[in-house]
Amino acid sequence: MADVESLNETMGAAFIGMTVAGLLLGISSLQAYIYFTTSSDSRPLRYLVGLVVLFDFVHQALITHTMYYYLISNYGKPAVLGLAVWSLLAEVLFNGFTAFCVQSFLTWKIWRLSNYNIWITGLVTALVLAEFGCVVAFGIIALVRVRTFIELAADLKGLSVTVNAFAAAGDVLIAAILTWLLQSSKTGFERSDTMLNKLTIYAVNTGALTSLFAVASLISILAAPNTFIYISFFFCMGRLYTNSLLASLNARKKIRGEGENVQTTSRNFSFQTKSLTKPSSFISFASKKRPGDISIQIDTTHERRAQDYSKTPTSKHEEEYELGTASTGNLSRIDFESTADIPTLPSEAHCNAV
Incomplete structure (x- = not known):
């Protein structure tokens, strides 16, 4: 190993x-700062x-110690390169802890979004x-x-292959199920569908990045078992979970803003007629003394789904995949106004349809 x-x-x-x-740790640290200074999530989620961030720092300390041990402390000692230092073995556990925390939370989201399926x-x-069981067994052994x-x-070697295989399969399955649940929650209205599409993209990215590195690590350990190429991929997997x-x-506010920017529509139209039948019982007249026009204003309301990132969910099927407490499902209104001017009647009245 000395050449x-x-x-x-x-x-x-x-x-x-x-x-x-280390670069990914810097990015996740910045994201963690933004999260803790801007979010108002429940304590369990913040904890x-x-x-997860703490596990990342411990993991970075361990792999840094590993490289310092081989390349600095024992520089020029080829025999040491064949020994497995304890920090290299222990880092597997903290990488697994990070993955387990993130995957468990995503599993809880699936439980909620699937209506407790x-x-x-x-x-x-x-x-x-x-x-997680394979990771713990690997670390202890x-x-x-x-x-x-x-x-x-x-x-x-067999246990290492199993860990990477389970990691890839689990990440792909989680991303696929979240995508299906979010897409099946569409209401047909642009505002809610826009937000669900954005949340789907984040769900896919979360599973795609981690599963890609897990597959790369799996292929490396099978194709080049006498190298550390698979270790380079494994070092980064925990950071990808945290960053995802x-x-x-942190994207929840942006996604909510994009949903709110979808404009509602209103329609105004007017018409004239020569005669008017007697109004139904639900139309009220307010007559005036002088002759003039009758102005009729009819307001109808059409209700539709819109996104509301409140903390109290109102719909189990449209609950937002935002890794926090949010849902879709409150109602917004679109008003359609119609006015009629009828100049032939001897008195002026104002009608409101309710």
């Missing part, structure tokens, strides 16, 4: 993964976000728990038994 080619594929790949993970939620829960990379490849979660949370 340049081997170093490029091992420590070089791991160093690139650590660098990219969850704080916990136990079969759909149960399938997602099974994959999430299976992945590695810390207790593994001392070299040869032992790591011999004893835990925070991006979705």
Whole structure:
């Protein structure tokens, strides 16, 4: 492992993964600052976000220690490159903790959006728990038994493949189910449908990024098991979960604004006639003494769905995928006015249809 080619594929790949993970940590830190200074979510959600960010910082500290141990503390010691340092093994656990927190929250959203469908939620829960169980087993076994990379490849290659396979399958399934639930909640009205389309995009992006890196890590460990290329992808997966979660949370205000910018329409029309039949019982007349025109104003109301990001959901099927507490389903109005001027009657009256 001491030659340049081997170093490029091992420590070089791991160093690139650590660098990219550090950049993603900076982005998630900024997003976390924006979230905590602008959101008014419930305490459990804020605690969850704080916990996820904390796991990311611990994970970054561990992989930084790993690279410092190999490249600085033991520089010029080729024999050390064959040993598996404890921080490299422990980082798997914190990466798994981050993924488990985000996936569990998305599973809870599926539970709510699916109107508490136990079969759909149960399938997602099974994959999430299976992945987390494999991650915990990998971390514990590695810390207790593994001392070299040869032992790591011999004893835990199968478990590592399983972790990445469950991660990819779980992320794809979550994104697919959220997309289906959100699209099936469309009402046919532009305002609500615009917001649901935006939320669908964020749901797809959340699953696409994490599953892409999980698949890349899976392919790497199968195609090049004696390199650290798969580790470079694995280093970044936790950051992608955090960034996807925070991006979705911080985008809620923007999505709501885009929905509110969809304009309602109103129609005005007038007509004239020579005669007027006696009004029905629901029309009121206010006659005046002098002869003149009759002005009739009829106001009708058409109700439709519109987005309202209030904290009290009014519709279980249109609940917003915004990783917080919101829903769609309050009513807005479109008024249609019609006026009629009838100059032939001897008195002027004003009619209001109610």
